[in-house]
Amino acid sequence: MRVMHVISVSGGKDSAATLLLAIARFGREYVIAIFCDTGNEHQVVYEYLDYLELALGIKITRLKANFDNEIANKRRFIARDQRTGRRHGRKLRWTNKAKRRALAVLQPTGNPFLDLCLWKGRFPSRKAQFCTEQLKRNPAVEFQMDLIDQGYKVVSWQGVRRDESLNRRRAKRFEDVGGGLYIYRPIVDWSARDVFDYCARHGIKPNPLYMQGMGRVGCMPCINARKNELREIGARFPEHVARIHEWEQLVGAASKRQASTFIPAPGITPVQAKEHGIYSIIEWSRTSRGGRQYDMLADLIDSDSCASSYGLCDSTSWEEVTA
Ligand code: SF4
8 A cells, every 4th residue: 555654844853854754754645735724823933834844845735724614604693693501600602792793704714723713603722622622633634534545545644742741751762643644743852952963064154033923833822922022922923913903803802791801701702802812821921920110121132133942042052053
């Protein structure tokens, strides 16, 4: 049976190194690179994918989840819903006003992240991280299942490292999922430094976002972003904060409570949503420990300077790392 190696590329360093390894071991003919576009990406990620395609001589297939049917079903549901739910012991139902507001915004936008949240009437959270499954895992699995249906065995290469997080500390190098699907994690015991060094040895530059204060490359912002990352995003990429603010208005209007915030604040009212919206969170991210006092250093972040948490400290540091 023919074997195809599928590498999920995120625009970050780990998946770039994994793609390099796959090409080196099996050649471009047996390697397919895919990118699951969440629609909540920084423009630099798209540019970096273009760069990788040129540098590695391989096409990266862009995949996008689609929620048109789910949104159409939700429109129908809201239009005829008479049922009640409960919140804090009180009955909660779609009022006519909430229905009108929701139906006015519940239209597919073509942006997977926003459409997913419009459909769900909320943003994902750490406890309900449906974004990963719906926007990344499902499109990738669907793509790989298609290959299996075409008669291939599929090895899904994942750029996962054990020292990334507690969740990943037991990640296996190889798994036989069954049905012709295998998972391979070739850099599972590498450090971040190993990854950067490996890419550098092969002449692959890191995503410039690492030199702009981002510890990881993914959604801009990610719902799991740390306080310091949010502070950097607020200082360097205000246009993304403004976009998230717009999304909060739309997703809030599509929800039964008429309020939703990107960083979760469960059960809030529209009035409270203002205190928990993305602008308030960015403001909080500029405070020192305890959250009350503004950290004067935070005001000194220079949006052109480098603050990479991987030690690529300025525009020359990458050369230093690779020297
Ligand atoms: S990067 Fe963050 S926000 Fe984006 S899909 Fe993953 S967990 Fe969700």
